[in-house]
Amino acid sequence: MPLPLLRTTAFLALLLAAHPGTAQNSYNWWDARPPAPVTPLPRPARKPAPIAPASAITVVIDSLPLTTGKYTYVEVMPAFPGGQENMLNFLRQNLQRPRAPRQHGRVLVNLVVAATGAVTEVRVAAGHGLSPAYDAAAVECVRRLPRFMPGRREGKPVPTALTVPVIF
Numbered sequence: 631m632p633l634p635l636l637r638t639t640a641f642l643a644l645l646l647a648a649h650p651g652t653a654q655n656s657y658n659w660w661d662a663r664p665p666a667p668v669t670p671l672p673r674p675a676r677k678p679a680p681i682a683p684a685s686a687i688t689v690v691i692d693s694l695p696l697t698t699g700k701y702t703y704v705e706v707m708p709a710f711p712g713g714q715e716n717m718l719n720f721l722r723q724n725l726q727r728p729r730a731p732r733q734h735g736r737v738l739v740n741l742v743v744a745a746t747g748a749v750t751e752v753r754v755a756a757g758h759g760l761s762p763a764y765d766a767a768a769v770e771c772v773r774r775l776p777r778f779m780p781g782r783r784e785g786k787p788v789p790t791a792l793t794v795p796v797i798f
Contacts, residue, residue, distance in 0.1 A: 709792050737759050743792060745788055
């Protein structure tokens with residue numbers, strides 16, 4: 631019996647010695663090569679948007695005046711005397727911090743500039759306040775704003791809704 635065992639062992643040794651690297655290469659051939667470079671697909675060229683002729687200008691219909699009598703889209707927006715920078719300076723100078731714990735942030739205040747230019751219907755925009763004390767201080771400061779030049783629609787002064795940021 632030792633002879634068949636010897637023959638089998640010798641056969642295996644001969645088989646393994648004859649092809650020592652074949653089995654190794656058959657498993658790792660992809661590791662020996664560098665990966666292929668990844669190139670993005672070419673993007674199609676953008677076509678410029680066609681320009682509409684002047685006669686095809688669309689008018690945005692403002693649905694707000696149907697329910698409230700106030701506009702959000704007007705040809706001439708309300709203007710603060712001296713411009714936006716003067717309005718922000720006015721707010722900074724007249725803003726009084728509440729005695730509540732000190733906070734930093736922004737309160738958005740909605741207001742309506744009436745056809746006369748007076749500031750009316752001042753309130754904090756929903757979800758854009760800091761705390762009740764800071765919201766009240768911002769509303770009080772915006773109420774003190776002097777008259778605006780009213781917004782105009784079709785050449786007539788109209789009440790216009792605005793939003794003003796008050797920064798603490």
